[in-house]
Amino acid sequence: MRQRLFGKPGMVSALSLGGGGLGQVWGATTREDCVATVREAIDSGVNLLDLAPSYGNGEAESVIGAGFCGKLPDNVRVTTKCRVGDTAPAQVYGLLSESLTASLRV
Secondary structure: OOEEEOOOOOEEEOOOEEOOOOOOOOOOOOHHHHHHHHHHHHHOOOOEEEOOOOOOOOHHHHHHHHHOOOOOOOOOEEEOOOOOOOOOHHHHHHHHHHHHHHHHHO
């Protein structure tokens, strides 16, 4: 798998695994299939997981937690997103901090 420099996180795979399918955004699947997909991707050299709390109301993040018993392999990196919408600028930091903390709990 080709690697690319991704700023402070360092080298990551040129391909990432998107969390939409893991969160069943594209249709129903089983938790077991989702966990198997994540493990296969990691075993194949993908080490960047693209998640968001909105993917299945947190299901995508829960799949990652379940797949690795709450501890990511050292070389795996995760990106996430947060809907800011019409949040007042002074409240953006708090919203982001709250969202990231919630994602880490999963």
